[in-house]
Amino acid sequence: MSKRSAPISRKRVKSLFFTTGLLLCIYIMLVILYPFSLQLLSAALPENPILGNSHFVLSVFLVLYILGSAVIFLGILRVNRCRFRDFWRGTSFSLGEWLSELCVLLACLFGATFFSSVLLHLFGIDDQAILPIGMPAQYASLRDPLFLVIYLLVMPLVEETCFRGVLLRTLGRYGNRFAIVTISLIFALLHGSPAEYLPCFLLSVVLCRLTLLHHSIFPTIFLRSTLGMVFLGLAAVPEQYSFYVGIAILLLYLLVAFLLVSHRYRPIRVRPSANTKELITLFFGSPGVILALLLLVLKGIFYIWLA
Helix, strand or coil: CCCCCCCCCHHHHHHHHHHHHHHHHHHHHHHHCHHHHHHHHHHHCCCCCCCCCHHHHHHHHHHHHHHHHHHHHHHHHHHCCCCHHHCCCCCCCCHHHHHHHHHHHHHHHHHHHHHHHHHHHCCCCCCCCCCCCCCCHHHCCCCCHHHHHHHHHHHHHHHHHHHHHHHHHHHHCCCHHHHHHHHHHHHHHHCCCHHHHHHHHHHHHHHHHHHHHHCCCHHHHHHHHHHHHHHHHHHCCCHHHHHHHHHHHHHHHHHHHHHHHCCCCCCCCCCCCCCHHHHHHHHHCCHHHHHHHHHHHHHHHHHHHHC
16 A cells, blocks of 8 residues: 555566456456346246245355455455455554544435435435345345344455455555555446445545555454444434434534535545556556456446346
């Protein structure tokens, strides 16, 4: 996550980008296609008791989620010759800083979710909460203890380690702005519903900047768990109390405005490197990355078609 570009030859960079793209393709096929396979099987075998067992489906997802993420992203870490301890280390994260980051992040996500819902309703696409990558949405239930464990503990640990840890460390050596844009785009497209794209992109941008500020993913893991608790709490609020939720969100925006005006929120400014545009072109022009993007586009089209 250095601000200086590493002295690596252009040929070596292209080779690393190609390999990283291929590993991401395998990750997509291992984890992302699982919910679509379930939908196809459910359509073909509607009375199958195994497919109706949410605990079994979530257990299989949990195994694929952890093992698939670990194998692929450790491969990316090894190929790029980075170290795990570069981002997995202790740091100071005060209560005041945690509260300010949480308020700003919630404000960004509420705004992005509202904008996405208004836009996507024009195309008949329903809203959806930000779920773990590859999780079948129809099996997400507040009453399932396994879902709560995945949502509050496993998801923050796995996704922050993979994206704000491994990918930010490996791509950040070429420039932090390039890394933030690239990681956030990939992170957004990996999620199932188009309704998640914009909120996930902004979520990733904020968390990448926080990781760069602290040189550790521990604050982002803790923040993701807290966000999960907030979202689950909001989902449990009865509909007749939605007016009070709206008042709380309005107060949240007033608080964020105060934090920004009073300079109590500590943003990090990421300076663009001289070759940011060239790196973005080089990365997204790599055959491995193009193949990964095609798979993600097909996944999005398939989701809209099923919806």
